[in-house]
Amino acid sequence: MLPKSHLAASDAMESSADMSDQIAENLSFIRSRIIHACEISGRLASDVGLVAVSKFHPKEAVEAALKAGQRVFGENRVQEAASKFPDLRETWPDLRLHIIGGLQTNKTVEACRIADVIETLDRPALADALDKAANKVGRLPELLVQVNTGNEPQKSGVSRDDADAFIKTCMTRFGAKVRGLMCIPPEDEEPATHFRFLTELAKRHGLPVISMGMSADFETAIAEGATLVRVGSAIFGSRPMTGS
Ligand SMILES: *Cc1c(COP(=O)(O)O)cnc(C)c1O
Numbered sequence: 169m170l171p172k173s174h175l176a177a178s179d180a181m182e183s184s185a186d187m188s189d190q191i192a193e194n195l196s197f198i199r200s201r202i203i204h205a206c207e208i209s210g211r212l213a214s215d216v217g218l219v220a221v222s223k224f225h226p227k228e229a230v231e232a233a234l235k236a237g238q239r240v241f242g243e244n245r246v247q248e249a250a251s252k253f254p255d256l257r258e259t260w261p262d263l264r265l266h267i268i269g270g271l272q273t274n275k276t277v278e279a280c281r282i283a284d285v286i287e288t289l290d291r292p293a294l295a296d297a298l299d300k301a302a303n304k305v306g307r308l309p310e311l312l313v314q315v316n317t318g319n320e321p322q323k324s325g326v327s328r329d330d331a332d333a334f335i336k337t338c339m340t341r342f343g344a345k346v347r348g349l350m351c352i353p354p355e356d357e358e359p360a361t362h363f364r365f366l367t368e369l370a371k372r373h374g375l376p377v378i379s380m381g382m383s384a385d386f387e388t389a390i391a392e393g394a395t396l397v398r399v400g401s402a403i404f405g406s407r408p409m410t411g412s
Pocket residue numbers: 221223244268269352381382383384398399400401402412
């Protein structure tokens with residue numbers, strides 16, 4: 169590639185500094201809102217982790233968040249995660265990558281290689297594929313079972329009715345690697361009842377991690393027991409429209 173003109177390069181630098189500042193500022197605002205939400209519901213701020221969802225945002229945006237102290241990131245697609253994170257991990261060995269999007273069985277090997285947590289274990293065929301992939305790679309990430317609390321046909325996640333049995337099977341099969349549950353409530357419903365359902369389900373199975381709440385509703389999720397909130401647009405800005 170030809171070098172960019174001097175002017176263009178300095179313009180780009182200036183706007184990337186602006187971007188970094190904005191991300192640092194957004195992160196600090198989200199952190200303060202998490203602390204406040206914890207105070208209101210009598211919880212310890214240290215019991216609620218922030219997953220910064222960087223899907224569709226460039227590596228530079230993730231770097232800006234890392235420089236601002238953020239260490240845990242979420243990506244929907246294995247391919248996209250693989251294009252950003254292995255490099256970043258060399259500089260920031262303590263970063264943690266969560267796969268939070270529906271996982272295809274043919275992506276499980278790559279997912280086992282690059283992820284620290286897979287939040288979207290939701291069906292027996294995926295459990296089989298992860299088992300095989302983990303054997304092949306010699307590494308199994310921590311797992312959360314995704315529950316389709318709204319029983320929405322287009323959404324991934326085990327249905328409410330099948331959740332207890334599926335969670336039990338996974339815990340038997342993967343032992344302590346199964347850390348908890350994750351959900352994405354229906355967009356047109358009050359999220360609190362879905363969050364409450366997930367917390368009760370996690371308690372029933374003695375699972376410590378409850379991943380729920382996004383930019384629009386993470387404070388409600390914290391009030392209902394979330395131990396991980398997944399925040400994207402409120403940190404990195406809006407994403408290009410993709411339908412996901
Ligand atoms: C995109 C996404 C998020 C973050 O959503 P925002 O509304 O941008 O905060 C959280 N969880 C999952 C599963 C996502 O796909």
